[in-house]
Amino acid sequence: MSEQTGQTASGQAHAPMPLVDARRRIDERITPIDATERLPLPQALHRVLSHSIAADVNVPSADNSSMDGYGYAADDVAGPGTRLRIAGQSLAGHPFTGRIGAGECVRIMTGAVVPEGVDTVVMQENTTADDGQAVTIAQPATPGDNVRPAGEDIARGDCVLAAGHLLRPADIALLASVGAAEVEVFRRLRVAFFSTGDELRPIDGPLAPGEIYDSNRYGLAAQIESLGMEGVDLGAVEDSPAALAAAFDKAAGCDALITSGGVSVGDADHVVDVLRGKGAIDFWRVAIKPGKPLAFGTIGETRFFGLPGNPVSTAVTFIQLVRPALVRLAGGRPAAPIRFTLTTATDLSKRPGRENFLRAQLDFEADPPQVVAIDHQGSGVMRSMSRADAFIVLPAESADVPAGTPVTVEPFAQTVWR
CATH class of the missing domain: 2.40.340.10 (MoeA, C-terminal, domain IV)
Structure with missing residues (x-):
């Protein structure tokens, strides 16, 4: 057997692979899926962009006010006590269409377009209105204050989100702000999974001596769902080569297959042998605790991850090795762990x-x-x-x-x- 399978030709196991090398090997052998689809923006939450999106508009589309107050030209205000005539008002959605003259200002609301001639907005709390005809500036604003320029958030032509980005709620709002009614995303990753062990029983039934509830499968289902991927539950599989081979066949057409249990060296651990007959083993055993007996390989176009059966080992190996691999396989960019x-x-x-x-x-x-x-x-x-x-x-x-x-x-x- 080759070195990639985790054993020498004489059948002796190699030393477990360091975690950093296991991550590198998996990364080198993961090719992101290439099938895409176009979705209306409201349906794209937790999907992965297949193409970068550039803005066709400025956000905001025009200079606008960040405060309720009065807009004026800074050169017209010499200091506290300056009195300006109110030429009109600018409301969000109802802009002042003219241009203010010398000694004039406009009443302006938050989000309203800043008219021509205005470069500064003073908060209304720092003014005193005079019968709606004029206003006295009690505390002038610094020139340019409270004016949000066009394109401050996003300028026309900017890359809004890059390919490989997972769309979160804030991203949906961001794309809506540039008028992206539809987006092209990778299809949802299909991840099959099953647990192995003659001792496993459904969680809604009684237990006989020596039996345990099949908890790992539920943990894997939750992990897959948390990534926004489609889980394909193949159930609990008995410890026999024939049953395992049949379960492997059911995973055909899925992008990845994850198993828990049956990858150690016990008499009833058949997963690695069945994988060897169905596909190829890249490595087996990683130098981490918990989680040493982990197998990685391929079955046709399906990436295989054989996780150990102890529940903490299953969770740790999924987080450290499987999760970033699935993100990359789905077309995304896995984030480096924060430490x-x-x-x-x-x-x-x-x-x-x-x-x-x-x-x-x-x-x-x-x-x-x-x-x-x-x-x-x-x-x-x-x-x-x-x-x-x-x-x-x-x-x-x-x-x-x-x-x-x-x-x-x-x-x-x-x-x-x-």
């Missing part, structure tokens, strides 16, 4: 050899802020993920870390798409 340094409030147990992802809670109320590791770090303790809001990331070469030591922290809440 910063905090002091650990607890001793951290660590053996050199694998990069560790400890579940932890951020404590910004402490002085100085610190990070607190969850008390139980077992890979089968999903409660550690539910209670946590960050990973403490310990390098592969690191050993035990005493309390009070600065450590690298990677929060859960961060941007996935760049």
Whole structure:
């Protein structure tokens, strides 16, 4: 067997691949989908732009006021007490169409077009009106104040959003502001997934001794949905080569297939062998904890990710390796993880050899802020993920870390798409 499969020709397993190398290998082998469709803007939320969008208009379309007040030419106001004649008013949607003369001003509302001759707007609180015919400037504005120039937000011809951008609610509003009634987006990524194990049972039924509820599949479904992708649930599959092969066949036509369980070295772990018969293995085993037994490969045009079965290992490997790969496969640009340094409030147990992802809670109320590791770090303790809001990331070469030591922290809440 080749080195890419994770074993030597004699069948001996290579050392687990460092996480940075695994990410690079996956990235090199991901080709974004190329099928696109045009959608009305209201239907494009959480879709990925396939083409950059340039503005056909200025936003705002004309100089306008950012305040309710009076617009005038700064040269006409010598100082406090200057009196100006009110030539008219400019309202949002109902502009003053003339040009003000010397010694004149206009009553102007927020968002209204600034008339010709006006270069400054003073807040109405800093004026005293005189029967609607004139106004006294009690506190003049600085020349140019409170005037928003045409194109201040977006100038005609500017790139509004680049190809590969995931459309969020603010992006929908931004595109509407330039009149983009339709957008071209990549089709929604189709991601098949299933869990393996004879011990797995549906969550709406009773458990016999030795059985567990099939939780990983629900976690994967939620992760896929959170990315705005179409999940294809293939259920729970028994630990047999025939059943696994049939499940692999059902994933044909999907862009990616994710499995949980069956990728270790136990007698009932058949996923890697079945993958070998159906497609190609690129690598197997990554030097991280939790999550070492992870397989990556291809089945025809489908990218395959075989995740370990322990629930925390499934979650960690999805976040660290699968999620950015799916973003790239969907035509997007994965964001680099946000990391910063905090002091650990607890001793951290660590053996050199694998990069560790400890579940932890951020404590910004402490002085100085610190990070607190969850008390139980077992890979089968999903409660550690539910209670946590960050990973403490310990390098592969690191050993035990005493309390009070600065450590690298990677929060859960961060941007996935760049």
